[in-house]
Amino acid sequence: MNGIIPENRLTPEIISYKTMRLIIGVLAIALPFSLLAGSFLVGGCGRVLGSISAYYHTRMRDLFVGVLCAVSLFLFSYKGYDLEDFLLCKFASLYALGIAFCPTLVKNESLACMVQPMYTNDIVSGFHYFFAAGFFSIIACISLCVFTKTHPDPVAVGEAVADGEVVADGEAVAARPPMTDMKKNRNKVYVGCGIAIMACLVLIPLYDFVLRKWLPLPCSPIFWLETLALVSFGASWLVKGGAIPALNDEAGA
Amino acid sequence: MRASDRLRSSYLGIRTAIGVLGIALPVLVSLLGFLELGPAFKGSISAYYYTNARDVLVAVLATIAIFLLSYRGYGRIDDAATNASGLFALGILAFPTYRSDRYVDRVGLFLLNDRVSDIVHTSFAAAFFLSLAFISIFLFTRSRETGSSVAKRRRNRLYRACGAVMVAAILLIVAFLVFLQRSPLARFKPVLVLESVALFAFGTSWLVKGKAFIPRARRDRRFSLERRDDPQ
Numbered sequence: 001m002n003g004i005i006p007e008n009r010l011t012p013e014i015i016s017y018k019t020m021r022l023i024i025g026v027l028a029i030a031l032p033f034s035l036l037a038g039s040f041l042v043g044g045c046g047r048v049l050g051s052i053s054a055y056y057h058t059r060m061r062d063l064f065v066g067v068l069c070a071v072s073l074f075l076f077s078y079k080g081y082d083l084e085d086f087l088l089c090k091f092a093s094l095y096a097l098g099i100a101f102c103p104t105l106v107k108n109e110s111l112a113c114m115v116q117p118m119y120t121n122d123i124v125s126g127f128h129y130f131f132a133a134g135f136f137s138i139i140a141c142i143s144l145c146v147f148t149k150t151h152p153d154p155v156a157v158g159e160a161v162a163d164g165e166v167v168a169d170g171e172a173v174a175a176r177p178p179m180t181d182m183k184k185n186r187n188k189v190y191v192g193c194g195i196a197i198m199a200c201l202v203l204i205p206l207y208d209f210v211l212r213k214w215l216p217l218p219c220s221p222i223f224w225l226e227t228l229a230l231v232s233f234g235a236s237w238l239v240k241g242g243a244i245p246a247l248n249d250e251a252g253a
Numbered sequence: 254m255r256a257s258d259r260l261r262s263s264y265l266g267i268r269t270a271i272g273v274l275g276i277a278l279p280v281l282v283s284l285l286g287f288l289e290l291g292p293a294f295k296g297s298i299s300a301y302y303y304t305n306a307r308d309v310l311v312a313v314l315a316t317i318a319i320f321l322l323s324y325r326g327y328g329r330i331d332d333a334a335t336n337a338s339g340l341f342a343l344g345i346l347a348f349p350t351y352r353s354d355r356y357v358d359r360v361g362l363f364l365l366n367d368r369v370s371d372i373v374h375t376s377f378a379a380a381f382f383l384s385l386a387f388i389s390i391f392l393f394t395r396s397r398e399t400g401s402s403v404a405k406r407r408r409n410r411l412y413r414a415c416g417a418v419m420v421a422a423i424l425l426i427v428a429f430l431v432f433l434q435r436s437p438l439a440r441f442k443p444v445l446v447l448e449s450v451a452l453f454a455f456g457t458s459w460l461v462k463g464k465a466f467i468p469r470a471r472r473d474r475r476f477s478l479e480r481r482d483d484p485q
């Protein structure tokens with residue numbers, strides 16, 4: 001440590017916004033499974049609870065709150081490419097906080113592993129539903145409409161962008177590269193994930209408010225639908241972060 | 254601002270957010286605590302785990318932890334140091350402090366007896382602050398070239414001061430816990446005060462590193478300039 005930063009590490013930021021996307025993806029996918037594993041191993045839950053939010057009332061409360069808030073901070077700091085990305089991520093971030101701080105009210109089951117007193121009521125629980133629905137709507141929207149756009153990506157395109165710069169009104173603007181085959185494949189993933197999230201958004205209230213009375217399934221369908229939505233959310237951000245080598249452009253990222 | 258500069262500034266934004274969270278934590282838990290305790294303070298920030306401020310405490314610490322784990326910085330030492338402090342922060346969360354009310358309870362992720370958990374908790378907390386002091390004193394003070402600017406040297410003095418404050422606060426907390434716990438001094442909640450001071454120092458250091466005090470227009474211009482100089 002001689003007080004001078006090594007030559008090849010001068011731009012950590014350029015590398016790390018990609019890491020931010022990866023972390024959002026990993027956290028989203030890890031949340032349901034870590035709650036499930038933790039509640040089985042140390043939480044004393046013998047079976048899957050009715051919804052992911054219900055784990056707030058078990059020993060997994062800190063994990064639930066911690067992961068949601070971490071996702072929220074990363075979404076908050078993620079500025080994306082333009083104002084649209086910026087606003088969508090800010091709102092998603094706020095809604096994620098809302099989900100964490102307005103616990104749901106669990107009425108349909110009482111289990112020994114729900115050790116926390118219910119610090120919540122119908123009104124707070126109503127807000128919880130609102131924030132959860134808003135959060136997943138925005139996430140679907142980002143996957144469907146924002147990720148599918150073609151942007152000058154400084155890392156993916158690398159030097160090609162630097163060469164393709166055109167100067168307009170004294171400001172450097174990168175030329176928009178043509179869509180590669182891989183980008184088209186990635187777009188299919190983004191659209192698929194977006195549609196999966198939308199489907200969950202329809203099916204969850206449909207089951208919760210209508211079908212539950214006629215067809216009470218024992219296998220916690222809401223938990224698994226929420227898991228599907230979170231995995232789709234995570235997958236979309238992982239692909240955006242360049243985690244799947246088969247879908248990346250040959251230029252490196 | 255170019256798209257790439259926007260993405261870069263996300264990263265500065267996250268440093269700023271960490272600074273704000275560090276400073277906000279003691280204020281938030283104390284204010285939320287008033288709702289439950291009336292006009293009184295708990296003995297330490299960790300003790301707010303057993304009040305209505307629990308979720309906020311967990312949220313802020315977990316966020317700081319995950320950010321530190323993901324932080325890559327300028328070299329292998331940065332990466333190792335921030336990873337270590339991130340793990341220490343998770344340790345603080347997984348092993349809560351003892352319950353100050355009468356009964357003994359099994360707490361935390363590993364359901365330990367709360368007195369045992371408290372020992373692990375305090376060790377992780379000390380390691381957390383010491384690693385943050387190390388980052389502020391030795392890593393934030395490095396620069397791109399040999400000759401650093403006047404402003405950078407001024408910032409370096411501040412980073413070192415913040416680090417020194419964190420180390421001093423930890424030493425004082427340890428001294429209090431070992432020697433003075435039963436003294437009348439305990440009325441003034443010295444652990445809470447010293448922890449808050451350490452967190453303010455941590456927050457200030459990261460805010461300055463995140464260039465939070467530089468006006469936005471100047472910051473944006475700096476990005477563009479820096480990027481042009483970067484070896485691609």
